[in-house]
Amino acid sequence: MLSSKRIDGPDEMGALFTYMVDLGITDGLPVIPPTEQNVQAMIDHVGLSPDAEVAVIPPGRGVATVEKLAINAVMAGCLPEYFPVVIAAIEALGDPRFGLLGIQTTTNPVSPVLVINGPIRHRIGVNCGRGCMGPGFRANATIGRAVKLALLNIGDCRPGDISKSIHGMPGRFTFCFGELEEDSPWDPFHVDMGFRREQSTVSVFGGQGTTNMMVGFTRPEEILCTVADGMRYYSCTAYLRGTGLPMIVMGPGHAKIFGEAGWDKKRIKQELFKLTAIPLSSIPQGRQITAPVYENWERSRSINLCRDAADIVILVAGGPEPYHLVYIPGWAHPKSVVTQAVIIPQH
Amino acid sequence: MQFLDPRTAKSSTKLYAATVGDLKGARLAYVSNGWMSMNKIGKRIEGPLKTKYGVSEVMFYDVPRNMEPPGGLLDDLARDCDAAIVGIAN
Numbered sequence: 001m002l003s004s005k006r007i008d009g010p011d012e013m014g015a016l017f018t019y020m021v022d023l024g025i026t027d028g029l030p031v032i033p034p035t036e037q038n039v040q041a042m043i044d045h046v047g048l049s050p051d052a053e054v055a056v057i058p059p060g061r062g063v064a065t066v067e068k069l070a071i072n073a074v075m076a077g078c079l080p081e082y083f084p085v086v087i088a089a090i091e092a093l094g095d096p097r098f099g100l101l102g103i104q105t106t107t108n109p110v111s112p113v114l115v116i117n118g119p120i121r122h123r124i125g126v127n128c129g130r131g132c133m134g135p136g137f138r139a140n141a142t143i144g145r146a147v148k149l150a151l152l153n154i155g156d157c158r159p160g161d162i163s164k165s166i167h168g169m170p171g172r173f174t175f176c177f178g179e180l181e182e183d184s185p186w187d188p189f190h191v192d193m194g195f196r197r198e199q200s201t202v203s204v205f206g207g208q209g210t211t212n213m214m215v216g217f218t219r220p221e222e223i224l225c226t227v228a229d230g231m232r233y234y235s236c237t238a239y240l241r242g243t244g245l246p247m248i249v250m251g252p253g254h255a256k257i258f259g260e261a262g263w264d265k266k267r268i269k270q271e272l273f274k275l276t277a278i279p280l281s282s283i284p285q286g287r288q289i290t291a292p293v294y295e296n297w298e299r300s301r302s303i304n305l306c307r308d309a310a311d312i313v314i315l316v317a318g319g320p321e322p323y324h325l326v327y328i329p330g331w332a333h334p335k336s337v338v339t340q341a342v343i344i345p346q347h
Numbered sequence: 348m349q350f351l352d353p354r355t356a357k358s359s360t361k362l363y364a365a366t367v368g369d370l371k372g373a374r375l376a377y378v379s380n381g382w383m384s385m386n387k388i389g390k391r392i393e394g395p396l397k398t399k400y401g402v403s404e405v406m407f408y409d410v411p412r413n414m415e416p417p418g419g420l421l422d423d424l425a426r427d428c429d430a431a432i433v434g435i436a437n
Contacts (some may be wrong), residue, residue: 002351004351004352004353005351005352006349006350006351006352007349007350007351007352008348008349009348009349009350010348011348016348025352025353025354033348033350034350034351034353035348035349035350035351036349036351039351056358056360060357061357061358061360062354062355062356062357062358063355063356063357063358064355065355067351068353068354068355071351071352071353072353075353149353150353153353153354153355154353154354154355156354241412287383288383289382289383290381290382290383290412291381291382291383291386291412293412295381
């Protein structure tokens with residue numbers, strides 16, 4: 001028996017959408033009406049109790065039950081087979097290591113970025129290849145959107161109100177893709193995080209949007225020199241704190257160049273860490289509104305965008321041409337990558 | 348059309364400290380994370396707190412800007428102070 005309050009709205013779709021917008025329960029885009037039948041189908045797929053608690057979502061400290069998540073997943077346009085990923089993502093976001101309260105309320109344009117690994121990618125049709133960051137692919141679009149709607153409706157994180165993000169960011173509508181594990185020369189990300197390759201997982205990052213890099217060079221050193229040039233700007237929040245988790249998403253074309261040249265992810269990270277250091281002497285000395293971690297450092301020192309080379313995240317996804325790479329600047333909260341196993345129903 | 352409300356009840360787990368009440372004679376902590384607003388106001392707040400509200404002492408603490416305070420600091424603070432100012436709206 002579902003316990004949520006029943007709301008009576010207009011029958012005509014356009015009027016219903018307007019009614020839901022006025023209630024403040026959408027992201028501004030049309031939603032699927034979460035009827036009892038739709039929501040029950042979502043819950044039946046996972047076989048969990050509707051009142052089972054998955055997480056408490058800040059800042060409103062709303063309880064994300066299976067039923068409430070199912071309602072938001074229906075609204076986002078999810079198919080029931082996507083729902084286990086939504087649940088796992090919310091579980092990951094509720095992990096205290098992730099720092100969701102800060103992400104929900106900061107002036108920063110940061111947003112959770114979801115990366116899906118393992119067999120479930122193929123089972124539910126998650127796009128890991130060309131155009132994986134959207135638009136056009138239902139699993140990617142609606143899983144990401146379901147999570148964002150849940151953060152809005154369950155976490156009570158109203159944009160322009162308790163969400164203080166100065167500009168917001170398009171990735172706050174949805175930001176979800178899969179890793180193209182099959183075309184990677186390296187272990188997939190979830191294996192790096194301690195899971196088995198045959199497990200399905202979702203990882204959550206705090207990302208500030210996508211920065212494209214056109215990298216036409218064909219040797220690893222030249223590619224990394226170019227990538228580092230795009231990452232090296234001291235207005236990036238990560239440099240203010242020195243604790244970012246920068247993410248590089250390279251297509252299989254670039255990954256192949258590194259793989260064939262014998263470069264592993266560790267070596268790439270070490271090289272990028274070295275190349276992205278910024279001499280403090282190149283930064284103005286005036287006071288900043290928020291004191292940077294380097295405020296009282298010797299001017300002869302350099303600053304980094306993360307604490308250690310290992311904090312740089314390397315993923316393989318996207319189309320095959322070795323032209324474009326994506327840099328997703330990380331937020332400056334430490335330890336903010338959390339990977340959660342997706343529990344797939346056995347039926 | 349009838350649909351289900353996507354909003355939810357708040358967690359009943361209490362995270363909030365009891366309200367302070369009267370500040371007269373209280374020892375107050377001022378916990379700064381380095382934001383300019385905290386630094387600027389911190390320099391001026393001690394006087395009014397003492398003269399207007401009767402605070403006996405203001406103790407200043409610095410915490411990291413983007414991570415939890417070092418181990419033991421919150422325990423020290425709780426032991427030594429009656430209340431704490433931990434944030435100021437920008």
